Amino acid sequence: MKCEELLAMLNEYVDGTVDPTVCAEFEEHMAGCNPCQVVVDNIRQTITLYKDGQPYTMPVKFRAHLHEVLRQKWREKHPVTTGDEEKSEHQP
Amino acid sequence: MPDSVDTEITDAELVRRAKAGELEAFETLTSRHEQRVFALAMRMLRQEHDAEDVTQQTFLSVLENLESFRGEASFSTWVLRIAAHAALKIIRKRKGLPTVYLEETTEPDGYDSVPHPEYIADWSRSPDQLAAQNEVRRLLDEALTRLDEKHRLIFLLRDVEGLSVRETAEALELSEANVKVRLLRARLQLREELTRVLGDPGKQLPRSHHRHE
Numbered sequence: 422m423k424c425e426e427l428l429a430m431l432n433e434y435v436d437g438t439v440d441p442t443v444c445a446e447f448e449e450h451m452a453g454c455n456p457c458q459v460v461v462d463n464i465r466q467t468i469t470l471y472k473d474g475q476p477y478t479m480p481v482k483f484r485a486h487l488h489e490v491l492r493q494k495w496r497e498k499h500p501v502t503t504g505d506e507e508k509s510e511h512q513p
Numbered sequence: 514m515p516d517s518v519d520t521e522i523t524d525a526e527l528v529r530r531a532k533a534g535e536l537e538a539f540e541t542l543t544s545r546h547e548q549r550v551f552a553l554a555m556r557m558l559r560q561e562h563d564a565e566d567v568t569q570q571t572f573l574s575v576l577e578n579l580e581s582f583r584g585e586a587s588f589s590t591w592v593l594r595i596a597a598h599a600a601l602k603i604i605r606k607r608k609g610l611p612t613v614y615l616e617e618t619t620e621p622d623g624y625d626s627v628p629h630p631e632y633i634a635d636w637s638r639s640p641d642q643l644a645a646q647n648e649v650r651r652l653l654d655e656a657l658t659r660l661d662e663k664h665r666l667i668f669l670l671r672d673v674e675g676l677s678v679r680e681t682a683e684a685l686e687l688s689e690a691n692v693k694v695r696l697l698r699a700r701l702q703l704r705e706e707l708t709r710v711l712g713d714p715g716k717q718l719p720r721s722h723h724r725h726e
């Protein structure tokens with residue numbers, strides 16, 4: 422396996438979806454090619470950093486607003502008829 | 514948040530109940546997915562106001578189109594698809610472009626066009642140590658912004674939101690092959706940018722070594 426071939430299969434290897442024969446070749450190449458080994462490590466770290474990094478949190482105020490908008494829209498779509506289960510949605 | 518609805522209940526069951534007219538089920542679905550939608554929108558747009566717009570548009574659209582959701586894709590994939598398109602629309606608008614979607618023919622698809630790693634070095638600190646730092650967060654956001662929006666979306670949906678390649682392809686109406694090659698480019702470009710800042714210069718490896726075998 423050449424570096425270029427390894428590069429083309431990088432996704433499958435990092436995601437663990439490469440088939441076992443290819444996987445063995447991949448690892449054999451990395452054992453003898455430090456740059457490829459480091460690139461694979463870097464890619465894994467890049468993904469981890471984005472995945473586990475601090476998430477953005479929705480502002481509480483906006484969340485309240487969002488749910489109010491949605492409830493209003495819901496009521497337009499589901500007009501409450503007498504005896505319907507959505508009685509609790511009536512505002513006094 | 515309606516907490517009388519059991520957290521064990523699947524999205525599919527909540528969708529069924531919401532379709533049957535249960536507002537509580539719809540609100541639970543919203544509560545489950547709103548943070549992901551907002552975070553995706555923030556990472557795409559980097560502006561809270563726009564991210565809020567995307568989030569609101571997304572769930573209004575979910576409410577509007579719930580009837581037509583057949584459950585071929587998972588609910589979360591469907592929601593993220595709507596959010597992705599809403600975010601793209603804003604980006605296109607910012608750029609003054611027509612709001613066309615992710616046409617597949619605009620760029621070479623082969624692996625030949627994948628950029629080779631240039632700066633190769635071990636990182637000086639572990640992702641754990643790095644993640645806590647504000648300047649690293651800024652670096653991550655800036656590196657993402659330098660990806661074009663299609664590559665950015667694919668990376669976010671696949672690697673941050675954890676969708677499969679197939680789900681990402683479904684969400685963006687692209688072929689799986691297209692998603693794969695774009696994901697590879699995105700990962701390599703981000704690796705390159707982060708390594709230039711986070712790599713240990715003392716451990717840099719010559720790329721000439723690498724270009725041949």
Ligand SMILES: [Zn+2]
Nearest residue numbers: 424454457726
């Ligand atoms: Zn190599």
